[in-house]
Amino acid sequence: MTALDGDIAHLLAGSLVLVSFLLLYQDRMFALLNFFAVHACVLAFSVGWQAYLQRAPHLFITALIALVFKGVIIPVALHRIVVRLGIHRTIETVVSIGPTMLFGMALVALSVVVMLPVTQSSGVFVREDLAFALSVVLLGFLMMVTRRNAVSQVIGFMSLENGLVLAATGARGMPLVVEISVGFSVLIAFLVVGIFLFRIRERFDTVDLQALDMARGESA
Amino acid sequence: MSASVGTIALAGLLGTPAFGTLLLAAIPTYRVTAALNITLCALTLSCAALLYSHRPEPSLYLLVDDVNTVFLIIGALVGFTTSVFSAGYIAHEVQSRKLRSRDLRFYHALYQFLMFAMDLALVSNNIGLMWVGIELATLTTVVMVGIYRTSAALEAAWKYFILGSVGIGLALFGTILVYLAAPR
Numbered sequence: 143m144t145a146l147d148g149d150i151a152h153l154l155a156g157s158l159v160l161v162s163f164l165l166l167y168q169d170r171m172f173a174l175l176n177f178f179a180v181h182a183c184v185l186a187f188s189v190g191w192q193a194y195l196q197r198a199p200h201l202f203i204t205a206l207i208a209l210v211f212k213g214v215i216i217p218v219a220l221h222r223i224v225v226r227l228g229i230h231r232t233i234e235t236v237v238s239i240g241p242t243m244l245f246g247m248a249l250v251a252l253s254v255v256v257m258l259p260v261t262q263s264s265g266v267f268v269r270e271d272l273a274f275a276l277s278v279v280l281l282g283f284l285m286m287v288t289r290r291n292a293v294s295q296v297i298g299f300m301s302l303e304n305g306l307v308l309a310a311t312g313a314r315g316m317p318l319v320v321e322i323s324v325g326f327s328v329l330i331a332f333l334v335v336g337i338f339l340f341r342i343r344e345r346f347d348t349v350d351l352q353a354l355d356m357a358r359g360e361s362a
Numbered sequence: 363m364s365a366s367v368g369t370i371a372l373a374g375l376l377g378t379p380a381f382g383t384l385l386l387a388a389i390p391t392y393r394v395t396a397a398l399n400i401t402l403c404a405l406t407l408s409c410a411a412l413l414y415s416h417r418p419e420p421s422l423y424l425l426v427d428d429v430n431t432v433f434l435i436i437g438a439l440v441g442f443t444t445s446v447f448s449a450g451y452i453a454h455e456v457q458s459r460k461l462r463s464r465d466l467r468f469y470h471a472l473y474q475f476l477m478f479a480m481d482l483a484l485v486s487n488n489i490g491l492m493w494v495g496i497e498l499a500t501l502t503t504v505v506m507v508g509i510y511r512t513s514a515a516l517e518a519a520w521k522y523f524i525l526g527s528v529g530i531g532l533a534l535f536g537t538i539l540v541y542l543a544a545p546r
Contacts, residue, residue: 299524302528309535312538313542334523338520342520345513
């Protein structure tokens with residue numbers, strides 16, 4: 143492995159963190175869905191590059207699953223759901239964009255500080271990949287916390303799963319059966335979410351999750 | 363001899379609920395599915411009981427040992443007794459028109475799938491596969507929580523989905539770190 147190979151791997155993993163920030167910055171639904179598709183494509187490239195570097199052909203299948211499921215099927219399906227529910231205007235945020243971005247930067251710093259010392263025995267390569275992966279996971283969390291809209295919470299969850307896949311490519315020895323079933327269970331999770339979006343809309347006339355809080359028995 | 367009986371019991375333990383999911387999804391009458399649900403749970407329970415005396419050889423992905431036999435039998439017993447209770451409960455819910463018979467077809471199929479996912483999580487010989495079992499069990503439960511479609515049920519199901527899936531997401535991260543740290 144030459145220095146250039148490692149640099150390309152870092153570039154791709156770093157781009158995933160950058161696209162996570164772009165996801166955090168979006169305030170329109172369709173732009174959010176498009177950037178989610180970009181997120182999945184960058185992930186697929188990153189996993190594919192790792193497959194080439196590690197000479198691990200089964201990782202190509204993981205990359206293909208990421209590209210087909212998360213890069214194409216899920217964004218297209220979410221696009222249709224958003225059109226059918228008529229919620230394509232803007233995304234209501236709990237905390238405004240500026241502080242969210244600052245908080246996101248703090249989370250990236252946190253994951254670097256946490257990951258680099260504890261993984262000293264592994265190679266340089268795996269260490270930095272894991273730090274990037276943890277940042278993507280934490281940024282996904284941040285997105286789920288700061289958005290009130292059900293669709294953007296789901297996007298946050300899916301981008302969190304992308305971070306997990308990035309971490310999994312660094313861990314050699316994860317069997318293919320597991321990676322495929324992880325991919326499929328994400329798809330099942332998405333189906334469940336799709337059903338619930340329609341039911342929530344049918345019952346509450348909105349997918350703003352604050353309406354769900356109002357339904358709680360305490361205030362009545 | 364004992365090992366081959368154990369292998370059949372293990373296949374029955376996972377195969378009965380997996381087959382039951384497809385079977386119960388295909389039958390529309392809720393009285394028949396409720397009775398079949400009890401029968402399938404009883405079969406699963408007897409397979410789990412057989413595993414107590416007959417151990418199959420550990421394979422690459424599945425393992426039966428002293429610890430998980432205990433939990434398999436407890437789980438199958440709880441599943442069986444609950445299926446007996448739920449048959450009566452569900453009949454009442456249909457009479458008071460809180461659930462439609464289409465919901466029940468769905469409910470019984472998911473009941474078997476939940477049993478399958480829990481058994482898979484318990485007998486897996488690989489923490490990745492165990493994670494998949496737990497994830498499937500969580501997702502099935504989410505759908506079952508929301509089956510009444512009232513506002514309270516939807517709220518509970520959505521929050522359970524978010525909390526549960528974030529939790530198992532972190533569990534997957536932990537699993538990956540274990541793979542990374544494992545000596546090879």
